[in-house]
Amino acid sequence: xxxxxxxxxxxxxxxxxxxxxxxxxxxxxxxxxxxxxxxxxxxxxxxxxxxxxxxxxxxxxxxxxxxxxxxxxxxxxxxxxxxxxxxxxxxxxxxxxxxxxxxxxxxxxxxxxxxxxxxxxxxxxxxxxxxxxxxxxxxxxxxxxxxxxxxxxxxxxxxxxxxxxxxxxxxxxxxxxxxxxxxxxxxxxxxxxxxxxxxxxxxxxxxxxxxxxxxxxxxxxxxxxxxxxxxxxxxxxxxxxxxxxxxxxxxxxxxxxxxxxxxxxxxxxxxxxxxxxxxxxxxxxxxxxxxxxxxxxxxxxxxxxxxxxxxxxxxxxxxxxxxxxxxxxxxxxxxxxxxxxxxxxx
Amino acid sequence: xxxxxxxxxxxxxxxxxxxxxxxxxxxxxxxxxxxxxxxxxxxxxxxxxxxxxxxxxxxxxxxxxxxxxxxxxxxxxxxxxxxxxxxxxxxxxxxxxxxxxxxxxxxxxxxxxxxxxxxxxxxxxxxxxxxxxxxxxxxxxxxxxxxxxxxxxxxxxxxxxxxxxxxxxxxxxxxxxxxxxxxxxxxxxxxxxxxxxxxxxxxxxxxxxxxxxxxxxxxxxxxxxxxxxxxxxxxxxxxxxxxxxxxxxxxxxxxxxxxxxxxxxxxxxxxxxx
Numbered sequence: 001x002x003x004x005x006x007x008x009x010x011x012x013x014x015x016x017x018x019x020x021x022x023x024x025x026x027x028x029x030x031x032x033x034x035x036x037x038x039x040x041x042x043x044x045x046x047x048x049x050x051x052x053x054x055x056x057x058x059x060x061x062x063x064x065x066x067x068x069x070x071x072x073x074x075x076x077x078x079x080x081x082x083x084x085x086x087x088x089x090x091x092x093x094x095x096x097x098x099x100x101x102x103x104x105x106x107x108x109x110x111x112x113x114x115x116x117x118x119x120x121x122x123x124x125x126x127x128x129x130x131x132x133x134x135x136x137x138x139x140x141x142x143x144x145x146x147x148x149x150x151x152x153x154x155x156x157x158x159x160x161x162x163x164x165x166x167x168x169x170x171x172x173x174x175x176x177x178x179x180x181x182x183x184x185x186x187x188x189x190x191x192x193x194x195x196x197x198x199x200x201x202x203x204x205x206x207x208x209x210x211x212x213x214x215x216x217x218x219x220x221x222x223x224x225x226x227x228x229x230x231x232x233x234x235x236x237x238x239x240x241x242x243x244x245x246x247x248x249x250x251x252x253x254x255x256x257x258x259x260x261x262x263x264x265x266x267x268x269x270x271x272x273x274x275x276x277x278x279x280x281x282x283x284x285x286x287x288x289x290x291x292x293x294x295x296x297x298x299x300x301x302x303x304x305x306x307x308x309x310x311x312x313x314x315x316x317x318x319x320x321x322x323x324x325x326x327x328x329x330x331x332x333x334x335x336x337x338x339x340x341x342x343x344x345x346x
Numbered sequence: 347x348x349x350x351x352x353x354x355x356x357x358x359x360x361x362x363x364x365x366x367x368x369x370x371x372x373x374x375x376x377x378x379x380x381x382x383x384x385x386x387x388x389x390x391x392x393x394x395x396x397x398x399x400x401x402x403x404x405x406x407x408x409x410x411x412x413x414x415x416x417x418x419x420x421x422x423x424x425x426x427x428x429x430x431x432x433x434x435x436x437x438x439x440x441x442x443x444x445x446x447x448x449x450x451x452x453x454x455x456x457x458x459x460x461x462x463x464x465x466x467x468x469x470x471x472x473x474x475x476x477x478x479x480x481x482x483x484x485x486x487x488x489x490x491x492x493x494x495x496x497x498x499x500x501x502x503x504x505x506x507x508x509x510x511x512x513x514x515x516x517x518x519x520x521x522x523x524x525x526x527x528x529x530x531x532x533x534x535x536x537x538x539x540x541x542x543x544x545x546x547x548x549x550x551x552x553x554x555x556x557x558x559x560x561x562x563x564x565x566x567x568x569x570x571x572x573x574x575x576x577x578x579x580x581x582x583x584x585x586x587x588x589x590x591x592x593x594x595x596x597x598x599x600x601x602x603x604x605x606x607x608x609x610x611x612x613x614x615x616x617x618x619x620x
Contacts, residue, residue, distance in 0.1 A: 010478055010481040010482055010485065011474075011478060013481075014477060014478070014481060186467035186468070187467075189466060189467055189468065189469035189473070190463075190466045190467055192469070192477065193461050193465070193466040193469065193473050193476075193477060194452075194455070194456050194459045194461050194466075194476075195461065195462075195463060195466045196466070197445075197449055197452060197453050197456065198453075198456055200442060200444075200445060200449075201442055201453055201456075204442045204443070204444065204445075205440055205442060207404070207440070208436065208440035208441075208442075210403075210404075210423075210424040210425050210428075211402055211424060211428055211433075211434055211440075212425075212428055212453050212454055212456055212457070212517070212521065213425045213426075213428030213429045213456050213457025213458075213521065214425055214453075214456050214457070215423070215425045216425075222463060225463075226463065
């Protein structure tokens with residue numbers, strides 16, 4: 001439907017959403033996001049919040065793994081840093097929630113930088129193992145430290161704004177959704193500046209990146225910092241959402257979940273991170289729906305859910321790697337390409 | 347020499363580079379006058395690319411120094427050398443294939459931009475201003491100059507070889523180089539593409555005032571456009587000077603065509619075998 005691009009300024013050509021159709025869709029999406037909490041049931045609101053938290057974390061991992069090419073299995077551990085920090089601050093000091101979230105994310109970023117230091121020397125699988133090691137250390141720390149409630153974990157009071165507790169899915173939605181949207185917008189902005197280009201340069205050819213004046217270690221550490229900042233912020237939101245943080249809240253499985261989300265969604269695209277995280281969050285719900293439907297025929301369906309979920313996740317990852325290696329986003333790109341010149345040419 | 351009056355912008359002094367027992371460069375000394383086109387030639391394996399990699403900062407020479415614009419480059423890391431104005435292209439194109447032509451060129455400016463993480467996340471103020479200035483400059487000075495307007499939004503991987511070489515030159519120009527190092531800029535090109543590239547190189551020198559140091563095998567082009575030629579063989583400088591003088595140098599002819607007397611070679615081989 002787009003006949004030509006008739007731009008008259010460089011700013012218009014560099015805009016994130018450069019056609020009227022895209023801007024229209026964006027507005028429609030924003031309106032839907034505002035209307036949604038007034039029409040949806042608490043269960044759907046709960047799912048929407050969970051999706052948003054996962055989108056925030058997956059977007060962070062996408063910056064690190066999809067754009068900078070550094071494979072990390074520590075995303076859940078960085079989330080736990082944010083979650084525990086928020087819980088401890090809320091319980092001990094009762095500081096405002098926005099401050100707690102920022103401190104949690106900042107601490108996660110600092111630890112992310114520390115974990116990222118070996119990335120100058122080790123790559124690929126070896127780096128993934130190093131990030132697993134960091135996860136194990138953090139898990140050990142949180143499950144043995146009295147400040148973090150040892151194995152019992154921490155139960156925390158809800159976030160408060162002007163004395164009103166944010167403890168229902170409806171109010172939490174208004175905290176989590178805007179923060180996630182800002183984070184995604186920030187990531188998209190980052191990628192159209194020198195920093196985003198440097199990430200991609202380091203991923204594709206680190207030697208020629210150096211010749212262009214891009215310092216490798218600094219760029220990689222920047223990527224680790226921003227990625228774990230996103231994880232920490234997502235973890236903080238998670239803490240306010242569930243209000244119980246235990247050492248088992250963020251197992252290694254969750255890190256694999258986020259990696260799977262960006263593979264399924266499409267690595268190295270912002271939209272891919274969003275689609276993948278939403279899709280992977282909703283798959284277990286679909287399975288639950290299927291199990292409920294099967295119960296009259298096969299009474300044990302619900303108890304088989306956990307193992308089936310694992311198998312389905314595995315099958316999805318393998319399936320996408322083989323049949324759609326660029327992820328869900330590629331399907332969207334194909335649809336868009338089809339409609340570009342439609343109905344004049346198909 | 348024609349350019350004898352000008353100060354050298356790059357001085358290579360008694361540089362030694364060894365890989366284990368292999369001497370890649372031995373006692374290499376030469377200088378590149380500012381505003382000149384200097385060509386480094388020599389047979390395969392003479393050490394030309396090793397020399398380039400040493401100047402870019404990939405290899406650390408065991409001895410000798412390299413001075414750029416009067417300052418030593420000893421112990422200066424590759425990205426810092428780039429920031430000081432040392433740009434280069436590679437023999438086997440080192441572009442980012444998945445990125446668009448525009449983004450590839452913009453990457454060249456990385457070291458000269460100040461946008462930090464916070465600016466970038468909000469894309470307001472400095473980030474937006476810098477990006478817009480960069481875009482305008484890339485469009486108006488570089489893309490226009492190299493005649494690649496039609497491919498600016500194309501992914502580099504989809505382009506023809508000659509165009510990719512041109513994009514790599516564009517990216518190097520975006521670095522605002524004081525010296526531009528070209529590693530075989532016309533290798534694998536046909537006559538027409540070679541002539542285009544030669545014209546671009548001459549224009550870069552004339553319009554931008556950039557000094558050019560290139561490695562090239564195309565003797566026709568080297569002799570036509572360079573002001574100064576350095577000949578390497580087995581890691582040593584065997585001749586240097588104006589193109590015409592180098593062309594008639596006996597050591598150079600021997601290096602390219604082999605020593606004249608067949609009987610002499612046969613005697614040497616027999617002596618070696620004994």
